[in-house]
Amino acid sequence: MANRDREMGVELGELSDELDNHDYPASVDDLVAEYGDYEIEYPNGSERFEEVIGPLDETYESADDVRQSILNMVDSDAVGRQRYSDRGGTEQSSPEDDPDQESF
Template sequence: MSDERSQGVDFGELGDELENHDYPATAEELTEEYGDWTVEYNDGEETLSNALEGVGVDEFQSAEEVFETVMMMVGEEATDEGHSGRGAGTAPDEDTDSF
């Protein structure tokens, strides 16, 4: 996964480390081992520790679960690809029937 940007998130060498880690693993275990490693996304970066903080996942069964969780936790900063108007103008009008 190194050097691969998935949905706007670049795990770099951390991706390889996570793929080679023994699973299942808790967020606490991953934070202790890799918490200072940086995950980069379109508008910034964040440590793995910050990305996993408060995820509510007791145990990860695979690296893929970690990747998916981090992608969800970094939010629009990663996946928006720089389009700040996503969803703008799409709220339904209160007087319009929805199908």
């Protein structure tokens, strides 16, 4: 991950450094006990680390594994508009805009 503090609108802040410095393998229980109160922020709000990862029953081999799990588990509001890409083109809004869409 190029910027370990922020990816896909998810801001880990100091938690990112803490995860990098943690000893692995580590269970969810270990990580929550240590970092549960850290806030994971995103454009439309935030959640505590414990709220995001606490429901899982995992053992992680690395900080990158934890980050990936966070990205998989954060509230859908974290990633902003669904089906939006800033890579050019337009967001699909109707069948007429999709050349592969057939009308019957």
